[in-house]
Amino acid sequence: MTRVLVLDEITVKPGLAAEFRLAHRNRYLPGALGRGMKLEGAWQNPPERDLPELPTTLYYLWSLEDVDAWWRMRLSRTADGGDERFVKHAFWQEADRLTMSRRRTVLSDQPTED
């Protein structure tokens, strides 16, 4: 069983990191948890606090228990049976107003060498 990790790196415009973190916590996290994503950790640079002169890069590391769980997350439906991707896309479209760039990377544990 291959655990799937998802790393989001989001660089937020100067002065807007708090607004992004709040939106992420209130409007993204509940849905992601419902889709089977487990938040392993959240970090940022600059460390400890935002600097008003600089962008803040936020890191969110998620895990899914295996590839099947990845596809269940990916192809999730809303409670009324609709395609949840439009809900997800709506969040990112709105959040992109606050960001300079973002990247999502899929990771796994490293293979074991002989």
Next chain:
Amino acid sequence: MFVSLRMLTLPTDRAGEREALVAGLSGAAAELPGLRSSWVAPISPVAVINAGDVVWRAEFGTEAEAIAAPLSPVWRDRVAPLVDGAAVTGVGYRVTRTAVRQAGPGIWRALVFRVMPHGYPQAARDLEEATLLLPRHVPEIRSWALSTVATVEGPKAYTHVWEQEFDDLGGLTGPYMRTPVHYGLVDAWFDAEYPQYVVDPHVVQVVGDIDATIMRAP
């Protein structure tokens, strides 16, 4: 070689005509001018997305022959009455990037999709290059073709056709979906959560049973 691929959706009150439509189109296609080969099949309800009831994949020598076919008397007399009232989603494409291995029974699967305009040129190119990694890493794909669309028929301006053949449905639902090339790379352009998301969500996925390889090398 130029392929005309049509997915036909019957009105709900004519759902019982599916087998007759397959038989009728198969017979009529054999008489179409310019046709090199033709495959008509009921669309498998398993894994179908926006594809309808019947799939018709017709190969012509040239694009001009494919475009001329609906103007022929055979089409007017035999094809048109069969498809009258059905919704048609069609794409025409020249097959260039392909590898075909002759084999026996299996399934043919196509994903027909549209790269949104903001995805050109770079994202479309990156998506194509990533997609072409799949047959290199999924040996269950015994034949494949990745084609860009030249002609469209129906409500959506599709841009790409990604065809594969497998020995059975398990090759598609298992190794193809589980390879990290798919979920960890190619899917990024299809997933609305990625910044590189460029594929229109209204894709068509069509699967049909085949008795032997239906794709041909150009």
